[in-house]
Amino acid sequence: MSGAVLTYALGFGFAALGLALALNLWRLIKGPGPEDRILALDTMVINAIGIIVLGGIAGGDGSNFEAALLLALVGFVGTVAFSKFLLRGDIIE
Amino acid sequence: MSGMATFGEWLASGLIVLGAGFALIGSWGLVRLPSLMERLHGPTKASTLGLGALLAGSIIWFQLVKGEWTTHEVLVSLFLFVTAPISANMIAKAHLHRLRQGAVPGPAGTPAAPSESSDWATYEAPHAGTPGCFVEEERDGFAARRDSM
Numbered sequence: 001m002s003g004a005v006l007t008y009a010l011g012f013g014f015a016a017l018g019l020a021l022a023l024n025l026w027r028l029i030k031g032p033g034p035e036d037r038i039l040a041l042d043t044m045v046i047n048a049i050g051i052i053v054l055g056g057i058a059g060g061d062g063s064n065f066e067a068a069l070l071l072a073l074v075g076f077v078g079t080v081a082f083s084k085f086l087l088r089g090d091i092i093e
Numbered sequence: 094m095s096g097m098a099t100f101g102e103w104l105a106s107g108l109i110v111l112g113a114g115f116a117l118i119g120s121w122g123l124v125r126l127p128s129l130m131e132r133l134h135g136p137t138k139a140s141t142l143g144l145g146a147l148l149a150g151s152i153i154w155f156q157l158v159k160g161e162w163t164t165h166e167v168l169v170s171l172f173l174f175v176t177a178p179i180s181a182n183m184i185a186k187a188h189l190h191r192l193r194q195g196a197v198p199g200p201a202g203t204p205a206a207p208s209e210s211s212d213w214a215t216y217e218a219p220h221a222g223t224p225g226c227f228v229e230e231e232r233d234g235f236a237a238r239r240d241s242m
Contacts, residue, residue: 003099006154009106013113013147020120020139027123027132033197035129035188042180043123043136046144049169050116053147054109057154065165072169076176083183087190 006057013054020047038082045075101157108150115143129188133181140177145170 021044028040049068056064081091115138122135148166155163191197 003102005106006102006109009109013109016113016117020117023117023120023124033129033188033191035184035191036132038187039129039132039136039184040123042184043120043139046136046140046173046177047116047120049173050113050144050147053144053151053166053169054113057105057109057151060158065163065169068169069165069172072172072176076172076180079180080183083180083187086187087183 010054010058014051017047017050017054021051034082034086038079038086041082042075042079045071045078049075101153105150105154105157108146108153112143112146112148112150115139115146119143130185133185137177137181140173144173 024040024044024047028037028044031037031040049071052064052068052071056068084091119135119137119139122138123132126132126135148170152163152166155161188197
């Protein structure tokens, strides 16, 4: 079933998302301020979700989506907690 | 039927390439753009358009393979579409807060403080003794406001 077109598309997708993760890592290391690093981490989570979705397509089973949903949840909570800490000096007041 | 499968495969492949391309462009923008407010643009597009296209491609692919419509992807993309603007807004608020504290140099200098009656959450003084509270005047202002209550 898995034809040549989809194989090439998956190869391109994995390569593009891996390169995107490397670029995010560069921003995470270099980023002048903590808010840049928060943004880089948030984008890394988004790209990791993309890789999980592509892995689900390549693997052919639908069990990866719980992982994607959990990662989306934890990434969002983490971003909000980091931003809240910068804003208020406290996460839960 | 095989014509249908070929068309679906092309559609899923096109959506995967589109989504991965958007994610790559978003991360490229995160590296290239000069200031944080501009940098916020790239990743927000990556998370909506990029992951949206990837998840749509996944829905179509699983329909082709298993012959059934899956809803997990809809759940993930719905959650991401709801949370991506919120996290971008929180990061922008944190950035504005740090600009006002003078912790980071802004491209147009330190922005003016909002009016005294403003109840905008970012400008309420951080609690005394917490890491966010490192500007002396703000700590005094907070103490004064707390004492007047």
